Amino acid sequence: MKYRNLGRTGLKVSEIGLGSWLTYGTAAEQKAADECIEAAFENGINFFDTANAYNRGEGEKAMGAALSKYERSSYVLSTKVFFPMGEGPNDYGLSRKHIMEQCEASLKRLGTDYIDVYFCHRYDSSTPVEETLRALDDLTAQGKILYAGVSEWSAAQITDAVQIADRRNLRPLASNQPIYNLFERYIEEEVLQASEKGGLGQVVFSPLAQGILTGKYKPGQKPAEGTRGADNSVNQVINSYMRDDVLTVTQELNGLADSLGLKLSQLSLAWVLRQKGVSSAIIGASRPQQVSENAAASGIELSEETLTEIERIMEPV
Numbered sequence: 177m178k179y180r181n182l183g184r185t186g187l188k189v190s191e192i193g194l195g196s197w198l199t200y201g202t203a204a205e206q207k208a209a210d211e212c213i214e215a216a217f218e219n220g221i222n223f224f225d226t227a228n229a230y231n232r233g234e235g236e237k238a239m240g241a242a243l244s245k246y247e248r249s250s251y252v253l254s255t256k257v258f259f260p261m262g263e264g265p266n267d268y269g270l271s272r273k274h275i276m277e278q279c280e281a282s283l284k285r286l287g288t289d290y291i292d293v294y295f296c297h298r299y300d301s302s303t304p305v306e307e308t309l310r311a312l313d314d315l316t317a318q319g320k321i322l323y324a325g326v327s328e329w330s331a332a333q334i335t336d337a338v339q340i341a342d343r344r345n346l347r348p349l350a351s352n353q354p355i356y357n358l359f360e361r362y363i364e365e366e367v368l369q370a371s372e373k374g375g376l377g378q379v380v381f382s383p384l385a386q387g388i389l390t391g392k393y394k395p396g397q398k399p400a401e402g403t404r405g406a407d408n409s410v411n412q413v414i415n416s417y418m419r420d421d422v423l424t425v426t427q428e429l430n431g432l433a434d435s436l437g438l439k440l441s442q443l444s445l446a447w448v449l450r451q452k453g454v455s456s457a458i459i460g461a462s463r464p465q466q467v468s469e470n471a472a473a474s475g476i477e478l479s480e481e482t483l484t485e486i487e488r489i490m491e492p493v
């Protein structure tokens with residue numbers, strides 16, 4: 177496993193990280209969480225991502241329980257704040273009140289004294305950015321968080337936050353967490369550039385498009401039982417990929433990966449990691465074998481010829 181600095185910080189994160197969205201967070205899934213996290217450590221993964229809102233706190237509890245048997249200094253733990261955690265007017269967003277209260281609640285659920293990277297899960301247009309940045313700065317001074325980040329903020333929002341932090345002498349943001357995979361490339365337009373200028377490293381989510389970029393879903397065939405594609409009631413995003421044109425492209429990509437002696441999951445992750453602004457790709461995994469297969473993508477360099485071939489294959493979608 178190779179490690180990269182998180183943006184302009186000294187923090188080293190594994191090129192492949194592991195997240196808990198949709199995978200861990202009920203009693204029945206604790207076993208899967210434990211096994212996948214064990215496989216992650218065995219493969220050198222040191223970066224684990226969750227959020228307060230994943231199953232209203234249950235995702236954090238599952239991840240905290242699974243991590244409790246490892247030395248705290250041996251891993252980097254991130255969680256997030258923004259989405260509703262209750263029905264009240266202050267139970268969501270990025271106000272100082274909600275951030276302070278949720279940080280305490282996350283620490284309890286995770287069973288830890290500090291969060292390594294605390295992400296603002298979305299932009300909150302109803303709270304002044306300075307209020308949010310100051311709350312994050314205070315949490316850092318209190319040692320409850322070590323670094324702060326944002327998730328799915330636009331280039332303009334990132335630039336604005338960077339400038340405010342600079343003007344007010346507040347600690348700079350360390351990271352942005354956007355979606356990025358072969359089908360979702362919007363960050364290439366502006367976000368990567370704005371982040372690089374501001375010193376934020378990308379921690380990209382859904383790098384396998386929720387499993388589509390493993391090649392396991394085939395055109396004209398029903399998804400196999402036990403896959404996220406078969407149980408698509410929980411999130412609608414995967415449905416949008418379940419089209420014959422998209423799945424045909426993944427089969428062609430699969431052929432390319434095969435010719436290189438790689439799994440498509442590894443080719444897809446190596447493609448994401450070719451961007452130097454990307455600090456880590458956060459995968460999900462329901463089984464430990466997926467963790468080891470995906471972790472092996474770290475360090476794979478794709479040739480110019482392969483990158484050109486990927487662009488050609490992707491053209492129809």
Ligand code: NDP
Nearest residue numbers: 195196197381382383384385386387403404459460461462
């Ligand atoms: P991926 O694109 O990596 O999809 C993960 C799913 O794909 C797995 O749960 C598994 O599903 C399948 N899969 C993974 N590897 C393999 C493999 N080698 N072979 C076959 N199937 C495989 O990422 P996610 O969409 O799960 O997102 C990852 C993390 O990113 C989340 O856990 C979360 O921490 C973060 N995230 C952040 C968001 C944000 O707004 N900031 C939003 C979404 C995610 P199965 O086996 O069930 O088919």
